[in-house]
Amino acid sequence: MKNGAILPLRLDEVSFAAGGRTIIEGISLEIAAGPSTIILGANGAGKSVLMRLMHGLLAPTSGRVEWHAREYPGAPRKQAMVFQRPVLLRRSAQANVAYALKLAGVSEPQRGAQAREALESVGLAHLARRPARVLSGGEQQRLALARAWALHPEVLFLDEPTASLDPSATREIESVIRAFDAAGTKIVMATHNLGQARRLGDEILFLDRGRLVERAPVEQFFAKPQSAQAAAFIKGELPWT
């Protein structure tokens, strides 16, 4: 295990409610380094909220979210998140990556080279000077991945990163995610695309109405779901994959 590693992540009886509605209910689990974890579930099952709780964007209403090593405000983060719709700054593609490096405390002379290297790794080097917000949807998402790549995070959260992309852009994004995995980054991804879950995942966390219903290796989950909800979900979703 790397020095100062933040994994494993432990959730202890974590619940989250907003506006009088319980969205996450009593989830306890441990996320360890290694296998890619896919969070599956229908719309509204709480996938996004669960990841935001893990990533620290939301605070649990009750229960605890604990990383092996605590991250301190102001210190460079060892985890990154890619959202369904990437939020890019009104500046060039390369400057967007450099911005993240700056927040991570990378000194200015090094930012340029590291940003270019990250853009190359997602195949966007030729668009480095292009304003980020005029890129296509797929390019914007790849840029968001390059921004995360530059940070060499120990954990990468992905919230339905291909939900609003066409199949060819989706394939490109998936190959970048595989590269993250190959480079040793722990992948935690929410999706409701079963094909994608099979292609990228090692284990499945299945959520149903805010509860963790099932956790299993990918093959086992699809071949022999243990819960009625998971079986119904697999059956209902298959035609669209």
Place this chain on the structure above:
Amino acid sequence: MVEALATALSLLADLDPKLVEIVLLSLRVSLSAVGIAALLGFPLGAAIAVGRFPGRKTLIVFLNALMGLPPVVVGLLVYLLLSRAGPLGSAGILFTPSAMVIAQTLLILPIIAALSRQAIEDAWHEYEEQLRSLGAGRADAALTLLWDTRFSLLTTVLAGFGRAAAEVGAVMIVGGNIDGVTRVMTTTIALETSKGDLPLALGLGIILIAIVIAVNAAAYMTKELAQRRYG
């Protein structure tokens, strides 16, 4: 009436020195006020947009209300501050262009701060999760948003400039409308109209409207161009 318009146009065509002097002073005062108000208003707007503190909502309502501050009231307050018996009387700047700059700055600071607060807060809703995910603190976020909303902020500066250039009450009270010293376009128009000297008033009116239209057109085009370039 037609005669007055003809005389006004010939004043413009000849670049009448008196008229030019008045126009230049107007621009100097209003642009200075806009510059200072932007320097103070942008950080203030950004701080309120991303900040979390008790009384924030009240402050926003208050700031929005101040946008409608009557110029004569601002003029009166600055007059009281700067008059010989006032707390800042020793500075001796009443009836000088400096006093006019102060009055106009106070008048448009709420406009720039309130409008930029709105623009930055809208952007904050869009950016918040991403910026926090990257580890940005609130001060980092405020600076980032200021730069990212730069084209919207241009519009707030314009709104401020339009208000400053067009107001007459505040500069009249603290400037005193002294010929050759503190006489600006709006105060001259008011004075000359009441004296019955319509050509000068009309000529200045035409210039004032032309400036406001030109500045707005330039800003609109800049924003359009930037939107297409940066998205």
